[in-house]
Amino acid sequence: MSYFNVRVYGLLINDKNELLLSDEFAAGISFTKFPGGGLELGEGLIDGLKREFMEECEAEIEVLSHFYTTDFFEKSSFNDSQVLSIYYLVKAVSPLNLSFKTTAFDFDEGKEQSFRWIKIDELTADHVTFRTEKTVVDLLKATFSNH
Template sequence: MYFNVRVYGLLITDTKEVLISDEKTLNVSFTKFPGGGLEYGEGLIDALKREFMEECQLEIDIVRHIYTTDFYERSSFNDSQIISIYYQVRARSPILFDIKTSPFDFSHEKQKEKMEVFRFIPIDSLQEADLTFKTDQMAWHQFKKSIL
C-alpha cells in the first residue's frame, strides 16, 4: 500500500465554462478534470502547471485551492491510496488545443494506449454524476457551493 498524490485544475473561462477531460486508458473510459500525478521532488503547483503544459500546451495561473481529498479513496488502476488536491486555475496563454463538443470523441485520435480529449461545459450544466471519480465529484460540489 502506498500513497498516490494527484493534482487537478478547474479551468473556468470568462464565459462561465469549465474544462473537462475525457480519457481512455487500458480499455477504461472516464471523465475528469485535467491534471495528474505528482512526481517525486515536485511541489503541487509546479506539478499542476506541468500537467497543463503536457496535456493542453497551456500556461496557467492558480486562482485558489478548492478541495483536498478527505476520505479514503483507492485507485481504480492499482493498490494505492489516492490523495487529490484541486485548484481553480485560469489560462495565461491562448487556448489552442482541440476542443470537442461530444463526450469521448476520439474520432481524430490515433489509436494508442492512452487517449485524451477536452470539452468545455457550462458551469450550470456540469453535474457531479458527469464526472467518473468520487474525488472529482466532491471537488465539483465544493466549487459549486463556493460560488453560490
C-alpha cells in the same frame, strides 16, 4: 504493498462560466476528470500542476487558489494505491490552443484524450467519473453556480 498516489488537478473556468473537462481512455477504462495528474517524486504541487497542463493542454497556467483536497479514503481505480487529490483554481496565461469537443470521448485519431467545456450551471456529478471529482463538482456548484 499499498502506497499514496498524490494527484493534482486544475479547475479552469472560462469567461462564459464553463469548466474544462478532460475525457480520457487509459488502462482499458474510459473516464472524465479535470486536467492534471500524478505528482512526480521531488516535485511540488504547483510545479506538478503546471507541468501537467503543459503536457496535457500545451498551456501555461497561473494558479489562483487552492480549492479542495481529498478528505476521505479513495482507492485508485488503476492500482492498489490510496489516492490523495489536490484541486486548484487556475487560469490560462494565454488562450488554449486545443480542439474542443462537444461530446464525451470524441478522440482525434491516435489520441486517448479530448477536452470539452461544460457550463457550471449544467454541470452534475454524473459528468465526471471518480468520487473525488464528484465531490469537487458539488463544491463548484455551491461556489460558482448562478442559481
